[in-house]
Structure formats: C-alpha cells, structure tokens
Amino acid sequence: MNKIILKYGILGGIAASMVMSSITLYLKLNPGETVGMFIGMFTMILAYIFIVLGVIKLRNENNGIIPFGKAFLSGLGIIFITSTIYVLVWQIIYYNFFPNFMEYYCDLALKQTPPEELVAKKAEMAQYKEMYKSPIGVILLTYMEIFPIGAIFALISAAILKKK
Numbered sequence: 628m629n630k631i632i633l634k635y636g637i638l639g640g641i642a643a644s645m646v647m648s649s650i651t652l653y654l655k656l657n658p659g660e661t662v663g664m665f666i667g668m669f670t671m672i673l674a675y676i677f678i679v680l681g682v683i684k685l686r687n688e689n690n691g692i693i694p695f696g697k698a699f700l701s702g703l704g705i706i707f708i709t710s711t712i713y714v715l716v717w718q719i720i721y722y723n724f725f726p727n728f729m730e731y732y733c734d735l736a737l738k739q740t741p742p743e744e745l746v747a748k749k750a751e752m753a754q755y756k757e758m759y760k761s762p763i764g765v766i767l768l769t770y771m772e773i774f775p776i777g778a779i780f781a782l783i784s785a786a787i788l789k790k791k
Contacts, residue, residue: 636708702781
C-alpha cells in the first residue's frame with residue numbers, strides 16, 4: 628500500500644511540477660503575458676488524476692475491495708506527497724529564478740480587478756506580499772493552492788471507488 632501511495636504521489640508531484648515549471652518559464656520569458664485560469668486548473672487536475680489512479684490500483688490489488696476509510700487515507704497520502712513535491716519545486720523556482728513573482732502576480736491581479744473591487748483586492752494583495760516575505764508564508768500559500776481541493780478530491784474519489 629505504501630509503495631503505491633508513494634509511487635502515485637511522486638508521479639502526481641512530477642506532473643504538476645512540470646506544468647507549473649513550464650508556466651513559470653513562459654511567464655518569465657514573456658513579461659506582461661498572462662496564462663488562463665484553465666491552464667492553472669489543468670495543473671491541479673493532472674495532479675488529482677493520480678489520486679484516482681492510486682486508489683484504483685490499491686483496490687485492484689485487494690481483489691476489487693477497498694473500504695472508504697482506506698481509500699480516503701490513501702488519497703490523502705497521495706495528495707500530500709504530490710503537494711510536497713509541488714511546494715519544494717516552487718521554492719526552488721521562486722527563490723532562484725522568479726523572486727519578483729509576488730509583485731508580478733499582484734500587478735496582474737490588480738489590472739484584472741473591476742474598479743469597485745480595487746480597494747479590497749489591494750488589501751488582499753498586500754497580505755499576500757507580507758506572507759511571501761518569509762519562507763513559511765511561501766510554503767503555506769503554495770500548499771493552499773493544491774492540497775485543500777486535493778483532499779476534497781480524495782474524499783470524492785474514495786466515496787465513488789470504495790467497494791466492500
């Protein structure tokens with residue numbers, strides 16, 4: 628079981644990190660360009676697919692039987708490993724290649740904000756900039772990008788894939 632969780636977690640982390648790295652490289656080489664939300668969501672969906680694949684593999688290895696709890700915990704393990712790899716890769720990219728990312732992101736977000744929401748968005752961006760001043764803040768915000776929805780995905784996958 629642990630080998631499967633580790634394998635699919637690593638595969639998910641590599642897949643998500645490769646897409647994230649490609650997006651970051653594109654943004655770095657093309658200042659002023661944006662990447663659609665669909666591309667960002669593709670990164671996450673790609674990672675979440677490995678939850679499903681891992682739970683299916685575990686179920687198949689148990690003669691087609693996997694209880695909800697085991698499926699859910701396995702999915703959480705996979706997304707935790709995936710998220711950790713994603714966070715580590717982002718740490719490397721951010722601190723070595725894209726240290727002005729938060730300024731770039733904030734400028735982009737403010738340009739896309741309607742005038743009536745600008746004051747609230749500026750306050751939100753200031754909070755993000757403050758969090759990005761420490762490595763712990765960078766780590767927490769990066770985990771928040773991928774892990775919470777992954778946990779929900781693990782829950783849904785467990786409910787759908789469980790077999791007694």
